[in-house]
Amino acid sequence: xxxxxxxxxxxxHFYPALAVAEELKKxxxxxxxxxxxxxxxxxxxxxxxxxxxxxITGVRGKNSLHAVLSGYKLLRTSLSIAKIVKKEKPDAVLxxxxxxxxxxGLAAVMTGVPLFIHEQNSVPSYANLFLSKFAKKIFLTFDxxxxxxxxxxAVVTGLPVRKQIKDDINEExxxxxxxxxxxxxxxxxxxxxxxxxxxxxxxGFELAKNLRDIxxxxxxxxxxxxxxxxxxxxxxxxxxxxxxLAYASSDIVISRSGASSTYEIMxxxxxxxxxxxPYAASDHQFFNVFxxxxxxxxxxIRESDLSVENIIPVLKSEELPLKKIEKGLKNLSVYDSExxxxxxxxxxxxxx
Numbered sequence: 001x002x003x004x005x006x007x008x009x010x011x012x013h014f015y016p017a018l019a020v021a022e023e024l025k026k027x028x029x030x031x032x033x034x035x036x037x038x039x040x041x042x043x044x045x046x047x048x049x050x051x052x053x054x055x056i057t058g059v060r061g062k063n064s065l066h067a068v069l070s071g072y073k074l075l076r077t078s079l080s081i082a083k084i085v086k087k088e089k090p091d092a093v094l095x096x097x098x099x100x101x102x103x104x105g106l107a108a109v110m111t112g113v114p115l116f117i118h119e120q121n122s123v124p125s126y127a128n129l130f131l132s133k134f135a136k137k138i139f140l141t142f143d144x145x146x147x148x149x150x151x152x153x154a155v156v157t158g159l160p161v162r163k164q165i166k167d168d169i170n171e172e173x174x175x176x177x178x179x180x181x182x183x184x185x186x187x188x189x190x191x192x193x194x195x196x197x198x199x200x201x202x203x204g205f206e207l208a209k210n211l212r213d214i215x216x217x218x219x220x221x222x223x224x225x226x227x228x229x230x231x232x233x234x235x236x237x238x239x240x241x242x243x244x245l246a247y248a249s250s251d252i253v254i255s256r257s258g259a260s261s262t263y264e265i266m267x268x269x270x271x272x273x274x275x276x277x278p279y280a281a282s283d284h285q286f287f288n289v290f291x292x293x294x295x296x297x298x299x300x301i302r303e304s305d306l307s308v309e310n311i312i313p314v315l316k317s318e319e320l321p322l323k324k325i326e327k328g329l330k331n332l333s334v335y336d337s338e339x340x341x342x343x344x345x346x347x348x349x350x351x352x
Contacts (some may be wrong), residue, residue, distance in 0.1 A: 001024070001027070001028065001029040001030065001051060001091050001094055002029065002030045002031075002032070002088065002089070002090045002091055003021075003024055003029050003030070003032070003090055003091060003093070003094060003115075003289070004031075004032045004033075004034065004085065004088075004090045004092075004093045004094070004104055004108075005017050005020070005021055005029055005032070005033050005034070005048070005093075005094045005095075005096075005104075006029060006033070006034040006035065006093075006094075006095045006096065006100060006103070006104035006105070007035070007095060007096025007097065007098065007100060007101055007118075007284060008036055008039040008040060008041035008096075008098075008100045009035075009036060009039040009040070009041075009098050009099070009100045009300045010039065010098075010194055010195065011040055011193070011194030011260060012120055012121075012258050012259055012260050013096045013098045013101070013120065014035075014039070014040050014041050014044065014096075014195070015048075015160075015161075015260055016096055016118060016120060016159055016160040016259075017033075017094075017096045017147070017160075017163050018044075018046060018047070018162060019160035019161055019163070019337075020060055020094065020118075021033070021046065021047050021048065021138070021339045021340045021343065022047055022162070022163065022338070023160075023339055023341075023342050024342055025047050025171075027342065029194065030049050031046075031047060031048040031303075032048055032049060032050045032051075032052070032084075032088065032090065033046045033048040033050070033051045033052065034052045034053075034054070034100075034101075034103065034104045035051070035053050035054075035057070035076070036053060036054055036056055036057075036100050036297050037053045037054065037055050037099055038055075039100060040194070041053065049214055051092070052081070052084070054073075054077045054080075054103065054277070056070070056073045056074055056077050056099065056100070056103065057070045057072070057073070057099065057164070058070065058098070058099035070099075074102050074103055074106075074112060074350065075098070075106075077103040078102070078103040078104075078107050078110070079104035079107075079110075080103075081103050081104055081105040081106075081107040082106075082110045082111055084107075085095060085108065085110075085111045085113055086108050086111055086232075089111055090263050091113075091114070091349060092113065092114045092115070092116060092229040092345060092349060093105065093107070093114070093115050093116070093343070094115075094116045094117070094118070095108075095115070095116070095117045095118070095131060096117070096118050096120065097117065097118065097119055097120060097121075097124070097125045097127050097128045097206055098125055098127055099127055099212045101117075101127055101128075101131070102127050102130075102131070103329070104174050105117070105127070105130075105131040105134075105230070107250045108134070109131075109134045114135055114136050114348065114349060114352065115131065115134055115135045115136060116135055116137050116138075116139065116341075116345050116348075117131050117132060117135045117137075117138050117139070117158075118138075118139040118140075118141075118160075118341065119138065119139070119140050119141065119145055119149075120141050120159060120259035120260065120284075121141065121142075121145070121258075121259045121284040121287075121288060122141075122142045122144040122145055122259075122284055122287035122288045123144075123145070123148070123181050123281070123282040123284035123287050124145060124148050125281070129148065129213075131151070132149050132153065134233055135153060136153070136283065137153055137155055137344055137345070137348055138150070138153045138154045138155065139155055139157045140154055140155065140156045140157065141156075141157075141158060141159040141259050141263060141289065141340050142156070142259075142287075142291075143156050144287060144291065149309050155344060157334060157337050157340045157341050157344070158263065158334025158335075158337035158340070159259055159260065159263035159331060159334075159337055160337045160338035160341060161260075161263060161264055161267060161295070161337065161338075163241065164244065165242075165243060165244040165264060165267075166244065166267065166335070167244065168242050168243075168245045168247070168248060168322035169242025169244040169247050169248055169268045170248070170265055171207055171244070171245060171248040172248075173248060173249060173285075174184075176245045176246075176248035176249040177249045178191065180235070180240075180245055180246065181218070181235070182217070182235060182249055183215055183216060185213075185214070185215055186213070186214045186215070187214070187215050187216070187217060187249050187250045187251055188203075188207070188215075188216050188217070188250060188251065188252050188253070188254060188315060189216075189219075189246050189249070189250035189252075189253045189254070189255075189270075190203070190204035190205075190207075190216060190217065190218050190219070190253075190254040191217075191219035191243075191246075191254075191255055192219075192221060192255070192256045192277075193220070193254075193255070193256045193258040193260070193261045193277075194221075194225055194258075194260070195219050195221055196219065196221015196222065196224050197221065197224075197256055197277075198220075198223065198224045199218075199274060199275075199303065199306070200254060200255070200256070201218050201220040201221075201224045203254070204216050204218040204234065204254070205218065205227065205230055205231060205234060205345070206308045207308055207311060207312065207315070208230070208231035208233050208234040209231050210308060210312060211312065211315060212231075212233055214233065214315060214328070215234070215235065216219075216231075216233060216234040216235070217234075217235050217237070217249065217250065218230075218234055218236050218237070219236070219237045219238070219239065219243075219246070219336050220236060220237070220238055221238065221239065222238060222239070224238075226238070226323055236324060241262065244264075244268075247264065247265065247268035247270060248268070249321070250270055251271075252270065252272070252273070252314075252315060252320075253268075253270045253271070253272040253273070253276060254272070254273045254275065255272055255273075255275070255285070255329055256275060256276065256285060257274040257275070257276045257285040257288045257289040257300075258277070258280075258285060258288070259288055260352035262274070262289055262292075263333065265329070266292075266329045266330070266332060266333040267329075267330070267333050268329075269325070269326030269327070269329045269330045270326070270329075271297070271298060271299075271320055271322055271325045271326075272298045272299070273298070273299045273300075273301060273311060273314060274289045274292075274293075274298055274299070274300045274301070275300075275301050275302075275303055275306055276288075276289065276300065276302070276303070277303075278296065278302070278303045278304070283336055288299070288303075288327065292329075292332075295328065295332075296325075296328075297325050297328050297329055297332075297334040298316060298325075305313075317319075
């Protein structure tokens, strides 16, 4: 078996692609990966025989000239990839959305290779809406996304999460805290997804000053400059490669609500205060989590309403049914999403 996979730019596209690639490798498949020169994929390893990185950018939200130039690059890259597809003859193509997946998706359409896509967010990207017209199956993280796609093609599979994260999530709390150099006490994890968040980091340190009996893990990201002095009950990380240990260490999470962060939190069973990124396309971060709040399994605060005063009562509450919330979140998540996706692709290919 040979699969071509595209999905990168940010961790939200890259890591689900990586999780499925790892599952395909277990089953003996050869993987070719396609991404961009400036995305996260240019810095991270991918379990592939070959890796192709291109100098392309997105079209959405750009001025007219930039959109034309970007569109031309995407088309030229698609034609270049189509030549590779014709030569290597993959069994299927799997794309994970975003502009990084468009050239490979178009190449699959041009060459007649079976195309599959995965949509991570509740509200689909323009790329996936376009590619879905040609896809054999459309794999979805959230049930909310069904209304955007063909009922015959759409399948809710959940979000593929790396094995390392799932293993670490299940680590015993005291051991996880020890591995991260934390004290064994009530812990709140604060982070803004793979890109980080200056606003959430600032809120984290403000909370730490006000709640000395709680320790805070603040993951700032590469764009946030750590203050020269931070409260003694806070631990700052620019990045934690084994984020599963941070989930396992925490009692409550404060986070953006990108698809990966949301789904990892669901798998960990942690009660979260979600602060959707206000400039996310089509407000998809809000729609990723609003349904969880309706079920009483999280709290959603718009950034315009975000304040220490709004959060402190939640963190100090003794009435949160954390065990019930943990069970509810885990029941709503799919633990082996990557296996389900691979099984469904192979079933479809067997029908051809």
